[in-house]
Amino acid sequence: MNEPIVVDSVTALRTQVRDWRQAGLRVAMVPTMGALHDGHISLVRIALERAERCVVSIFVNPTQFAPTEDLDKYPRQLARDLDRLRDAGAHLAFTPGVTEMYPAGFATKISVGGPSGGLETDFRPSFFDGVATVVAKLFVQAAPDCAVFGEKDYQQLCVVRQLCRDLDLPVEIIGAPTVRDAHGLAMSSRNAYLGEAELEIARKLNAVLRQTAARLAAGADETGVTSAAMEALVQAGFRKVDYIAAREAATLAPWRRDRDGRLLAAAWLGTTRLIDNVEIRSA
């Protein structure tokens, strides 16, 4: 495998991607915050199926963390990330510093409505502003043909689609299935915070979601089964459940039984917050 090109300036990124595109090569982007795991690598693989060149950004974006959140302790392991990207066949790693992305005097914020309403926003009010702003910057900087986002962050995927549509960003957004361990736990950089006993509990999140989605698809009452699911998670050892909610899959509007649905959840294990989501198959 060739080593990926590593650049930390917007100018170098832009020049390389422009050269590729002018040579007729299709370019895919995978925005990440590093601490790469098998979920990220699956995004790179999908990117390489869709394009001749794959750019991976590694940037722990401070504007999507609240002051109380885990910005400082968020795992950073660049050398290991670059090894994984080389093994996966990515062509370029964009590793900007904070001042490259947010120079002194930076003062702009992008707010996306629609699918950002509720769910994560109820608990992380500025999160999607931070995501939308950095993703718009990355897309304007790199000008890729397409970009791959994991369905693990399902609401984020919907927000990014809305962002591109609203700002006319000519980037095709590809949603990628969540990668899970053998017990159903969704891959997440935050799993690194969990001890062995907590991992056991964490694995129940997906199981409870799948059961609940099956009950919803079979016609069960939405309020009843989501309340029961929250109770089941607390019984299993979760400290707190932020939400379990059924939404329309395409828009994240309230779910209607005649539309494809998505069941989304966020819950706390100790000081670690986990999210997951599953499809609700329409009957």
Add this chain to the structure above:
Amino acid sequence: MNEPIVVDSVTALRTQVRDWRQAGLRVAMVPTMGALHDGHISLVRIALERAERCVVSIFVNPTQFAPTEDLDKYPRQLARDLDRLRDAGAHLAFTPGVTEMYPAGFATKISVGGPSGGLETDFRPSFFDGVATVVAKLFVQAAPDCAVFGEKDYQQLCVVRQLCRDLDLPVEIIGAPTVRDAHGLAMSSRNAYLGEAELEIARKLNAVLRQTAARLAAGADETGVTSAAMEALVQAGFRKVDYIAAREAATLAPWRRDRDGRLLAAAWLGTTRLIDNVEIRSA
């Protein structure tokens, strides 16, 4: 003169500009709300000095009007505008409808801080959100090399520069001197709302600003001379003065005497709101 190409879809705009750029032609953009006057035409001339192709957008952007403002009565005269653009040598007029720019479900807002603080924002709180959002869309849609904005809307020019810097939009922003009538009145589409007697009064705005800027440059007290200037405008027949304020020219931060300054004003003649600004030459 050749007729300008007229397109009303983003796809057609994007295709034409891409063709020009791929042919090695530099493309300049002049965003307007139509009702073109000599001020706009001067922007087209400057664009044609800087680029081989000039795109002019004509779009009365609803998101920069407050519900109480003049969106419905804002002058619209497309046929006349196209005649003027042909005479000026513009190559393409982009005339999207509202649903082309803001399709059903549109939900994104761009907020630029920094130079947007105070001045217009004190009186039109959502104005620059509307401007920033539509300008970002136009730049992403057209992908011009440069764009020309008039210094008449000086705060807007500063906000657009900040927007491009913050979102990494690769568009060079060119500020163009304000075009005035023989009596100093800045050209504005809103001058069309004024009767002959009001036009006489309107011409005092620039004279008062020039006198006041000269006094500031000569060392006069800022609060004293700006208060006197507001009083002078009311005496001259203005119904109300929203602000007269000295700011640092580059950032619109509070003016310091060792920096280049700008004196900016907004005032009402009957139901018409006029703005203007002049340089404060440092001593």
